[in-house]
Amino acid sequence: MKANLILQTAVSHFAKEGYAGASLSKIAEEVGIKKPSIYAHYKGKDDLFISALHYSLDTQKAQIASYFYSMKNEPLEPLLFGYFEWFAKESQDNERMKFILRAAYFPPLKLEKEVGNLFNPFFDNMHLHLTRLLRERHRHEKVLYSDDFSDMALAYLTVTEGTMTELVYTGVERYNKRLHAVWPIFWRGLTK
Amino acid sequence: MKANLILQTAVSHFAKEGYAGASLSKIAEEVGIKKPSIYAHYKGKDDLFISALHYSLDTQKAQIASYFYSMKNEPLEPLLFGYFEWFAKESQDNERMKFILRAAYFPPLKLEKEVGNLFNPFFDNMHLHLTRLLRERHRHEKVLYSDDFSDMALAYLTVTEGTMTELVYTGVERYNKRLHAVWPIFWRGLTK
DNA sequence: ATCTACCTTCCTAACGGTCGTTAGGAAATA
DNA sequence: TATTTCCTAACGACCGTTAGGAAGGTAGAT
Numbered sequence: 001m002k003a004n005l006i007l008q009t010a011v012s013h014f015a016k017e018g019y020a021g022a023s024l025s026k027i028a029e030e031v032g033i034k035k036p037s038i039y040a041h042y043k044g045k046d047d048l049f050i051s052a053l054h055y056s057l058d059t060q061k062a063q064i065a066s067y068f069y070s071m072k073n074e075p076l077e078p079l080l081f082g083y084f085e086w087f088a089k090e091s092q093d094n095e096r097m098k099f100i101l102r103a104a105y106f107p108p109l110k111l112e113k114e115v116g117n118l119f120n121p122f123f124d125n126m127h128l129h130l131t132r133l134l135r136e137r138h139r140h141e142k143v144l145y146s147d148d149f150s151d152m153a154l155a156y157l158t159v160t161e162g163t164m165t166e167l168v169y170t171g172v173e174r175y176n177k178r179l180h181a182v183w184p185i186f187w188r189g190l191t192k
Numbered sequence: 193m194k195a196n197l198i199l200q201t202a203v204s205h206f207a208k209e210g211y212a213g214a215s216l217s218k219i220a221e222e223v224g225i226k227k228p229s230i231y232a233h234y235k236g237k238d239d240l241f242i243s244a245l246h247y248s249l250d251t252q253k254a255q256i257a258s259y260f261y262s263m264k265n266e267p268l269e270p271l272l273f274g275y276f277e278w279f280a281k282e283s284q285d286n287e288r289m290k291f292i293l294r295a296a297y298f299p300p301l302k303l304e305k306e307v308g309n310l311f312n313p314f315f316d317n318m319h320l321h322l323t324r325l326l327r328e329r330h331r332h333e334k335v336l337y338s339d340d341f342s343d344m345a346l347a348y349l350t351v352t353e354g355t356m357t358e359l360v361y362t363g364v365e366r367y368n369k370r371l372h373a374v375w376p377i378f379w380r381g382l383t384k
Numbered sequence: 385a386t387c388t389a390c391c392t393t394c395c396t397a398a399c400g401g402t403c404g405t406t407a408g409g410a411a412a413t414a
Numbered sequence: 415t416a417t418t419t420c421c422t423a424a425c426g427a428c429c430g431t432t433a434g435g436a437a438g439g440t441a442g443a444t
Binding site: 016017018019020021101102104105106108109145146150151152154155158159160161162163165166168169177178180181182184185186187188189190 | 210337346352357358
């Protein structure tokens with residue numbers, strides 16, 4: 001399917017160059033078609049961008065869900081910490097993540113609203129599931145210090161984003177340094 | 193000084209539109225001059241971008257230093273926590289911070305090297321001063337759990353960035369929610 | 385089985401527009 | 415007089431987009 005190839009190439013270009021910096025000519029060139037042929041599959045640059053974001057978020061969501069499912073029988077600490085390591089492995093040479101971060105933090109102004117409409121449910125969904133996970137686990141493991149599971153989930157997400165930005169910006173070595181600096185402190189603060 | 197007015201306008205435009213999205217015509221228009229007049233002050237778009245970044249980092253550095261100096265007689269906890277609140281107040285309608293973040297995470301590819309040369313000393317400097325601060329304070333207050341001050345400083349910076357990105361992206365309300373979710377946990381993990 | 389109509393996909397050519405940049409000169413400042 | 419600052423005019427390059435048509439496949443009717 002050419003449409004999908006265009007989409008994936010677009011993700012890579014938008015990740016590296018941003019919305020304004022990416023060029024349809026170059027995307028088409030990498031796909032192996034001419035620029036106007038893109039219009040057989042997408043209405044225009046905006047449509048391509050939104051489609052790429054939609055696709056990226058769906059894929060990301062599925063991957064995260066599959067990680068948490070695969071770890072569902074592990075204790076809480078390796079489950080939460082392992083997510084960081086899994087994430088680093090998944091995200092290497094993975095431009096989808098970079099695209100997602102870039103679109104989240106610095107969306108093209110004219111698409112701000114539509115981008116927000118895609119992101120807000122995504123984050124709310126993550127927060128909700130994480131809150132539920134913590135509540136569920138606490139019932140059996142009873143290791144958590146507080147019982148405000150929503151706040152703990154939000155704190156966890158904050159740490160993931162603080163390290164993720166480092167991963168995207170400077171690479172995996174400094175990401176790991178940060179991770180091993182912050183995790184023992186955070187986990188100590190989280191548990192009894 | 194017209195050069196400085198151009199610089200500040202450029203910061204605002206680069207923050208909102210990014211390097212590729214910002215246009216010299218629009219910057220000139222907002223300043224009240226014509227586009228080619230910019231070339232009387234800067235060699236071109238690249239020079240303007242780098243100058244704007246240099247200026248932004250210098251200003252930011254001075255402001256941060258002045259906060260920590262003004263709080264030098266406070267205990268460690270209000271000093272570290274207050275930085276978040278001070279930061280939110282400073283950063284409202286402050287496009288400098290947005291520009292700095294954007295330039296740090298998603299620099300224009302062709303200026304990646306020069307941008308890195310400006311950022312790396314900035315972050316290293318922050319990390320160094322924070323490490324020293326923690327070591328110094330621990331000698332008198334003895335509240336810290338660990339004695340790896342470098343790792344604690346890095347962890348603190350990670351939390352600041354995790355919340356800062358939220359501040360830039362969604363605004364001050366959700367920033368405060370995150371802050372009040374993560375800080376008690378983090379501080380508990382940091383201290384005896 | 386063949387013809388017809390239609391739709392998808394891709395092309396070349398070209399559109400109007402904006403981009404960053406330069407040339408060259410006028411006005412102001414020192 | 416020399417230099418800085420600003421202007422108008424224009425450059426070539428690239429942008430996203432559209433027009434119009436060729437090639438190919440598909441579906442239904444004859």
